[in-house]
Amino acid sequence: MSDKRCPYPFRRPAPLAVPDELLTTRDQPVLPVTLPSGDEALLVTRYADVRRLLTDHRLSRDLNRPGAARISRTNAMFQDSRINPDPPEHTRVRSLVLKAFTGARVERLRPYIEGVVDELLSAMEHTGGPADLNETLAFPLPIRVLARLLGVPDVDVTRLRGWTDHFLSVGRYSGQQIGAAMRELSGYIAELVATKRAEPGDDLISAMIRARDQDDGRLTEYQLHWWVRLLLLVGYETTATQLGGGVAMLLAHPDQLALLRKDYSLVCSAVEELLRWKLVGSSVSMLRYAVEDIPMDGYTIPKGASVIPAVDSANQDGSVFSDPSTFDITRADNPHLTFSLGPHFCVGGDLARLQLQVATERLLRRFPTLHLVQPADRLHRIEGSLLEGFARIDVDW
Numbered sequence: 529m530s531d532k533r534c535p536y537p538f539r540r541p542a543p544l545a546v547p548d549e550l551l552t553t554r555d556q557p558v559l560p561v562t563l564p565s566g567d568e569a570l571l572v573t574r575y576a577d578v579r580r581l582l583t584d585h586r587l588s589r590d591l592n593r594p595g596a597a598r599i600s601r602t603n604a605m606f607q608d609s610r611i612n613p614d615p616p617e618h619t620r621v622r623s624l625v626l627k628a629f630t631g632a633r634v635e636r637l638r639p640y641i642e643g644v645v646d647e648l649l650s651a652m653e654h655t656g657g658p659a660d661l662n663e664t665l666a667f668p669l670p671i672r673v674l675a676r677l678l679g680v681p682d683v684d685v686t687r688l689r690g691w692t693d694h695f696l697s698v699g700r701y702s703g704q705q706i707g708a709a710m711r712e713l714s715g716y717i718a719e720l721v722a723t724k725r726a727e728p729g730d731d732l733i734s735a736m737i738r739a740r741d742q743d744d745g746r747l748t749e750y751q752l753h754w755w756v757r758l759l760l761l762v763g764y765e766t767t768a769t770q771l772g773g774g775v776a777m778l779l780a781h782p783d784q785l786a787l788l789r790k791d792y793s794l795v796c797s798a799v800e801e802l803l804r805w806k807l808v809g810s811s812v813s814m815l816r817y818a819v820e821d822i823p824m825d826g827y828t829i830p831k832g833a834s835v836i837p838a839v840d841s842a843n844q845d846g847s848v849f850s851d852p853s854t855f856d857i858t859r860a861d862n863p864h865l866t867f868s869l870g871p872h873f874c875v876g877g878d879l880a881r882l883q884l885q886v887a888t889e890r891l892l893r894r895f896p897t898l899h900l901v902q903p904a905d906r907l908h909r910i911e912g913s914l915l916e917g918f919a920r921i922d923v924d925w
């Protein structure tokens with residue numbers, strides 16, 4: 529293992545490109561890196577190792593420990609001492625939430641998603657181009673879907689966006705600003721929970737309140753608030769960034785776009801390839817802590833090390849993906865790790881997939897001449913944010 533530390537997240541040479549380091553890091557299975565906080569961590573780079581570590585109980589998600597690295601100096605995300613994010617405690621609570629994301633429940637949202645997409649596209653058509661895809665489609669869709677799922681009134685969803693921006697900040701906002709936004713959000717959640725308690729609906733928050741109020745000790749009041757906050761904060765901007773960035777990526781690759789326009793049955797594999805490309809952020813949020821020595825193939829992760837199982841690097845591993853640096857929407861075998869694995873596997877993966885598929889196909893069908901207003905390398909990514917979202921995505925048709 530070399531001692532030379534590189535800063536992580538790696539810089540992208542262009543807004544839609546994979547960082548150069550990710551094309552070669554697998555020469556070194558574990559790479560010492562410096563996080564935005566200045567703290568040190570080990571980046572695990574190979575697909576097989578990342579996969580194995582994501583399901584290894586010796587790698588803890590509980591970063592509220594002396595010596596554990598922080599992602600950011602100003603934002604103590606994931607370091608909440610009142611929440612135990614490791615199994616079995618986490619899994620017990622998570623299983624309640626997972627029920628709301630079963631394949632059948634997600635599929636039941638399909639007509640709603642199709643309706644919202646069509647409504648947003650009609651508004652776009654009516655207003656005329658050019659348009660910022662972030663504002664016309666990529667953000668409004670997942671915000672409304674999440675609001676529907678959780679039972680949050682539509683009028684409140686725009687307020688969520690400001691709070692999310694603060695929470696997902698690595699260096700964009702001061703600790704004071706983040707603290708103030710979190711207090712506002714906590715106040716909002718308290719009100720929301722009180723309203724739902726008084727008037728329950730057929731939504732996820734009401735279902736979680738029912739689980740809590742059955743008072744069998746399955747969910748504390750604090751856990752209930754924490755999960756609502758987590759869902760509000762991670763449940764839409766991820767999808768929005770991937771959707772907007774995914775469309776930009778297709779528009780920037782005319783050969784791949786033509787393939788999709790010719791055969792829309794490719795939309796599922798196109799969405800998977802865009803997910804493999806991981807347009808949403810780096811893997812910095814996957815940070816873990818080794819509670820024991822973990823012997824790997826040819827090296828050991830020492831007890832006490834902070835570790836990032838780098839899914840962005842695993843997704844570029846040539847031993848799993850043929851010709852990994854080629855963007856190929858027809859790729860048949862695509863076991864990317866963008867939704868993670870193991871005890872923290874993304875609960876909203878299927879919901880995200882459904883929105884990405886429906887929105888991408890309907891947008892391209894509705895606007896046969898859709899194109900980026902400026903060359904893709906002029907897109908601007910928001911720095912200091914965990915998701916590295918796009919400031920705007922201007923399109924015309």
Ligand code: HEM
Nearest residue numbers: 762763766767770814866867868871872873874875876880
């Ligand atoms: C393209 C969109 C999305 C991406 C790329 C994504 C990615 C991820 C990843 C990588 C994790 C695991 C982190 C870890 O292992 O430490 C995760 C967890 C999570 N995701 Fe997603 N996600 C997306 C959409 C969604 C949506 C739509 C929802 C909900 C509506 C959601 C809810 C969650 C929750 C609650 C967790 C925490 C699970 C746990 O800790 O047990 N995500 N997501």
